Amino acid sequence: MRFKLFTLSFLSAALFLGCGGDDGASQAAKFSQPLAVPPVLAPVRTNGVDLYDLTAAAGSRAFISDRPATPTYGYNGMGYLGPTIRLTRGQAARIAIHNQLPADPSQMGSMPDTVPGATSVHLHGLEVPDTADITPHGCCSPLAPGGSATGAVFTPDQPSATLWYHPHPHMDTGRQVYMGLGGLMILDDPADAALGLPSTYGVDDIPLIVQDRRFKADGSFDYLSQPKDMEGMMGDHILVNGVESPYKQVAATRVRLRLLNASNRRAYLFALSDGRAFQQIGTDGGLLPAPAPVTEVMVPAAGRAEIVVDFSGDSGRNLTFASRAFVEAPGRGDGDGASSTLKEGAPFPIMQFRVGAAVPSSSLPAKLATLPTLTTGLVTVTRLFDLERGADDTINAKLFDMNRVDEVVKAGAWEIWSVTNYAGDIAHPWHVHGIQFRVLDRSTGALAPNDQGWKDTVRIAPGETVRMLMHFDKQDGLYMYHCHILEHEDMGMMGQYMVKP
Ligand code: C2O
Ligand code: CU
Ligand code: CU
Numbered sequence: 001m002r003f004k005l006f007t008l009s010f011l012s013a014a015l016f017l018g019c020g021g022d023d024g025a026s027q028a029a030k031f032s033q034p035l036a037v038p039p040v041l042a043p044v045r046t047n048g049v050d051l052y053d054l055t056a057a058a059g060s061r062a063f064i065s066d067r068p069a070t071p072t073y074g075y076n077g078m079g080y081l082g083p084t085i086r087l088t089r090g091q092a093a094r095i096a097i098h099n100q101l102p103a104d105p106s107q108m109g110s111m112p113d114t115v116p117g118a119t120s121v122h123l124h125g126l127e128v129p130d131t132a133d134i135t136p137h138g139c140c141s142p143l144a145p146g147g148s149a150t151g152a153v154f155t156p157d158q159p160s161a162t163l164w165y166h167p168h169p170h171m172d173t174g175r176q177v178y179m180g181l182g183g184l185m186i187l188d189d190p191a192d193a194a195l196g197l198p199s200t201y202g203v204d205d206i207p208l209i210v211q212d213r214r215f216k217a218d219g220s221f222d223y224l225s226q227p228k229d230m231e232g233m234m235g236d237h238i239l240v241n242g243v244e245s246p247y248k249q250v251a252a253t254r255v256r257l258r259l260l261n262a263s264n265r266r267a268y269l270f271a272l273s274d275g276r277a278f279q280q281i282g283t284d285g286g287l288l289p290a291p292a293p294v295t296e297v298m299v300p301a302a303g304r305a306e307i308v309v310d311f312s313g314d315s316g317r318n319l320t321f322a323s324r325a326f327v328e329a330p331g332r333g334d335g336d337g338a339s340s341t342l343k344e345g346a347p348f349p350i351m352q353f354r355v356g357a358a359v360p361s362s363s364l365p366a367k368l369a370t371l372p373t374l375t376t377g378l379v380t381v382t383r384l385f386d387l388e389r390g391a392d393d394t395i396n397a398k399l400f401d402m403n404r405v406d407e408v409v410k411a412g413a414w415e416i417w418s419v420t421n422y423a424g425d426i427a428h429p430w431h432v433h434g435i436q437f438r439v440l441d442r443s444t445g446a447l448a449p450n451d452q453g454w455k456d457t458v459r460i461a462p463g464e465t466v467r468m469l470m471h472f473d474k475q476d477g478l479y480m481y482h483c484h485i486l487e488h489e490d491m492g493m494m495g496q497y498m499v500k501p
Contacts, residue, residue: 031318031352035246037202038184038209041076041083043093049153050093052085056119056167056181057100063244064237068219073101073179080242081209082183084201085165087126087156089189095165096150097121097134101176103145118142118169119176121151123185124302125163125285125456127435128154130477133168139480139494140402142169157474158436159286159369159454160189162207162258162304170402170494174264174486178223178233180242182262184209195365197281198256198308204361206248207258208321210350211239212266214340224487226339231426232265232301232485234340240351247352251359252315256281256308261299264486266344267328267427267459271296272309273320273349279364282306285436285454287369292449296324300429300459302484305450308364314355322349329425329462344426371453374438374469378414383407385419385495387428387460387483392491399492400482406495409472416440418467421460428488430466431457434479434499440467457484472499 043050059079060069075082087093103117120142121134131152135142143149166182167173184207198204214222214235223233240246261268272278272295279291284304297305311319325347342348386396393399398406409415417437419430436454439447443465451458460466482494 030245031247033243033246035248035351036241036243038078038081038084038207038241040086040201048092050091051096051150052093053096053098054082054121055098055100058102059180061180061242063213063239063242064215064219067215067217070215070219070221073176073181075181075183080180082165082181084183084207085185087185087187089156089158089160089187092153092155094151094153095121095123095132095134096148097143098148099143099145101145115142115144117145118172119167119181120169121165122168122433123163123165124431125161125304125436126154126156126185126187127158127474128156129475130434130479139168139170156187158187160192161187161284161286161454162260162282162306163187164260164262164304166262170400171490174233174490175223177262177486178213178221178264182209184258184260186258192287195368196362197364198254198361204251204253205256205258206250207241207260208351209241209260209262210268211263212340212342213237213239228339230487230491231339232487234264234266234342234344236340236342238348238350245349245351247318247354249354249356250311251357252311252313252355253359254308254310254312254361254364256306259297259299259305259307261301261303263301265301267298267300267429268350269296269298269324269326270305270307270350271322271324273322278307278309280305280307280449281364281368283450283453284456288449288453289369289371290367291364292452294449297450298326298448298459299450300427300457300484301486302429302431303457303459311353311355312358312361315358317355319353319355320349321351321353323347328427371438374440376416376440376469379416379469380413381409382416382418385417385481387419387421387493388424389422393488393493395482395493395495398495400494402496404496405478405498407497409497409499411472411476411499411501413472415470415472416467417470418465419460420465421462424462427459427461428493429457429484430460430481431484432470432479432481434477435470435472435474437471438469440469442466476500
């Protein structure tokens, strides 16, 4: 069992006080509330640079009808989550943050060594210098409550993609995200407008930020109250854009869904409950070469997928969007990490689409993007990363140390990173900052379409090795790589790599 010393006292206190979770109150699929769509944050342009201003603050939100409102965090007065940042390829931008979070040292989940309420902003998936994050690479010396900070100017130069932003203060990321901090970041390459993909935001181009949460009887989030929570927080209530089990009215037409798994730990095997095929058009870092017909897509924590669902023949019908059953650790039981009555890999409904009148839509283009051919011919270095061999939350037997650079990479190099989930009984979502890479192969078998585009977050199952082709062609700097189960990351399952000439 994964039981960390410094959490023992507060965990046992929590258990004795009986403030455990929501056992038995299983997810009721009501589909009674409309889906909210996060507003797009209008930037302020000065001297050709778009400034996106974020204010992090406490708020509250009534998530569940029969319980008091939940104390939350959110950006820009939203109470929970934040506005969508919309960047354009080639357009200079920067992010500013004003930290109005409470400096309450008693907040559950705050670990020793953290400044209570200190936060940062990491631009997940963007290939920009580490200084574009608020506090370099988001992790260390985060911004104390009351402070403001502005990241360095950056100019995105990568394909259109669905990315996101979230806090990254070491040892408090999990709690801050669970409380509600995070938001979508869409990057548009103007050249892709010619593809004619569904692109009316909130209408036929719909962001879905999917999260699971566990609530206490008093309505508050039930964060880290049980020993197994250290395996990664899970919950039995499914929120989409901060609304529990919502419905969304759509026209009978092709609809693009931008799926972001912003959960602390849970992976989703997204599918329509009638089992129909849909087209996957994009992965974490951009469009696929061509639409890929699939009936399900596995998205690990922090991953994204863009899909197009054809509702043309469905006027008047209601369709359920769901997560299908899957086995987390084939041959190894279901892992020991299930801290929710809704286990990892259990099937459950997520939301409902209510299909209205028909609206004609053009078919998808046969070709979406040109990706470089996958060749290892230029690779000069292969690095091995061993997850949790010997000790929990380690990478290559080490816990994170902000004063240690784990890997030094030559600028411009082609490398293979081979990541092994050697002996674990749960899957780890492997994430690397500052780069989009390609998956070369999985030791367990074939690659799904979701493995075949630009990636920054890859699920690595127990016993599996995944090899990635990395080309460090963008910029020098100090970046992180880590498991994106936020509690693992907070416990130290993270390392740093330096790119230099
Ligand atoms: Cu979503 Cu260190 O990242
Ligand atoms: Cu990242
Ligand atoms: Cu992990």
